[in-house]
Amino acid sequence: MKPESEPLVSVLTPVYNGEQYLVECIESVLAQTYQNWEYCIINNCSTDRTLEIAEIYAKKDKRIRIHNNSEFVGCDENGNIAFDQMSSDSKYCKVIQADDWLFPECITKMVELAEAHPTVAIVSSYRLTNTDITVRALPYANAVIPGREICRKTLLGMPSVFGSPSAMLIHSDEVRKRPTFYNVDNPHCDMEACLDILRNRDFGFVHQMLTFSRSHPDSESSRGSRFGFNAFGRLEHVTKYGREYLSEKEFEIMFKKRRDAYYAFLASKMFRHNDKEFWEYQRKALSRIGYSLSRGLLAKAAIDRLLDLILNPLNSSRRVTQKLSHSSKTTSG
Numbered sequence: 001m002k003p004e005s006e007p008l009v010s011v012l013t014p015v016y017n018g019e020q021y022l023v024e025c026i027e028s029v030l031a032q033t034y035q036n037w038e039y040c041i042i043n044n045c046s047t048d049r050t051l052e053i054a055e056i057y058a059k060k061d062k063r064i065r066i067h068n069n070s071e072f073v074g075c076d077e078n079g080n081i082a083f084d085q086m087s088s089d090s091k092y093c094k095v096i097q098a099d100d101w102l103f104p105e106c107i108t109k110m111v112e113l114a115e116a117h118p119t120v121a122i123v124s125s126y127r128l129t130n131t132d133i134t135v136r137a138l139p140y141a142n143a144v145i146p147g148r149e150i151c152r153k154t155l156l157g158m159p160s161v162f163g164s165p166s167a168m169l170i171h172s173d174e175v176r177k178r179p180t181f182y183n184v185d186n187p188h189c190d191m192e193a194c195l196d197i198l199r200n201r202d203f204g205f206v207h208q209m210l211t212f213s214r215s216h217p218d219s220e221s222s223r224g225s226r227f228g229f230n231a232f233g234r235l236e237h238v239t240k241y242g243r244e245y246l247s248e249k250e251f252e253i254m255f256k257k258r259r260d261a262y263y264a265f266l267a268s269k270m271f272r273h274n275d276k277e278f279w280e281y282q283r284k285a286l287s288r289i290g291y292s293l294s295r296g297l298l299a300k301a302a303i304d305r306l307l308d309l310i311l312n313p314l315n316s317s318r319r320v321t322q323k324l325s326h327s328s329k330t331t332s333g
Contacts, residue, residue: 006036007091007115009107010172014078016044018098019053021214026057026064028101034108037094039064040085045072050098076184079165083181090172095165099214102166106210110169113204117144121201122194123169124162125210138205145205147198152245154195155238155254161203162194167211174201185288188233195241227278231265232285234258239289260301263294267301 011029015022029039041054043066051068058064067085069078079095086093092111096102110123138145138161154160162168168190174197175181182189194203235258242251266282283293 006034007111008087008089009034009037009111009169010086010090010093011037011039011107012042012082012085012093012095013039013098014042014044014075014082014095015046015050015054015098016072016075016078017046017048017050019046019049021099021101022050022053025096025098025101026053028103029096030057030061031104032102032107033105034111037063037107038087038090040067040082041065042067042069042078042082042085044069044078074184076182076187076189079182079189080180080184083175086172086175092169093172093175094169096211097164097166097213100164100166101212103208103210103212105208107169109206109208109210110204113143113206114169114171117202117204119202120144120204121147121171121174121197122162123204123206124167125206125208127163127167127211127213128209129213130215138207140207143205143207145203147201147203148245150203151195151198151241155242155245156250157254157257160191161205162191163211164213165190166213168194170197171201186233186236187227187229188237191233191237192240195237195245199244227281228262228265228269231262232282235262236285236289259297263297263301264305266298267305270298270302 013022013025018025026039026041029037039061041058041064043051043054045068051066054064054066058066067081069081073081082095083093092114094102094107094110106125110125114120114123150161154162178193181193183192186192235255238246238251238254238258242254246254269278279293286293
């Protein structure tokens with residue numbers, strides 16, 4: 001694809017106090033083999049050197065500009081502000097979080113796939129999260145998958161192939177047709193957006209390592225592990241989209257599975273999270289999908305957990321060791 005024929009890609013980096021990794025992020029955009037891009041850095045009232053760093057690069061390259069928020073907003077709200085900065089001429093948009101970076105061929109390979117398959121609305125790829133390769137679920141022959149098929153498999157428990165916002169290229173028209181792209185009430189609003197878009201569009205996957213995501217104690221994903229964003233997110237997505245993509249029998253099975261897993265998570269936190277903030281979050285989250293916190297289900301999950309500890313002490317010990325190992329990897333990353 002020659003530069004003069006390349007469709008415009010809007011690259012977006014929403015950031016708050018990102019000075020530690022922002023240079024690496026920006027340099028990865030500048031190093032792209034793809035050239036027809038514009039880059040907007042959305043500064044969310046940072047108090048460190050974020051703005052200074054962004055301004056240095058904006059002076060060097062006219063394709064880079066800065067949007068400064070007038071007031072501080074939440075992470076996902078800043079994501080919506082970022083999408084508002086997308087050029088009206090762009091055909092695709094590419095989010096790259098400030099603590100992540102792109103391999104040099106990332107935009108080239110993703111755009112090539114999207115251009116070859118006009119039905120594709122979202123493109124993802126293999127990616128690194130710290131030192132772990134993410135996404136192992138797609139056969140190599142599958143570069144384009146019907147959207148409804150990939151959503152169905154995801155809701156049935158296949159590991160997510162969508163990834164974080166940094167992992168995806170999105171057709172700009174799919175952003176423009178939504179008044180706000182992210183549902184900020186849902187901590188997994190990026191997944192929700194995928195499930196919504198792919199009702200009528202296809203999903204593309206590049207079988208190459210194209211993005212790097214950094215997991216660390218200050219990241220949003222680390223906060224999510226405390227509040228159970230993953231456990232509740234799986235329940236929320238099945239509740240909201242299950243009947244859209246699954247048979248009634250499949251929906252019943254997966255709803256029970258996700259509900260029980262969520263309450264098992266709550267039971268595991270009962271004696272470690274007695275703070276009001278944790279439980280208030282759970283009550284509000286359940287209310288959002290039309291449920292209330294069930295003392296009966298929580299008690300059952302707690303009893304099941306206690307019996308497991310008593311009857312299977314070796315398995316319980318192994319799980320604790322695995323969690324400690326995962327926590328150590330996250331912190332060192």
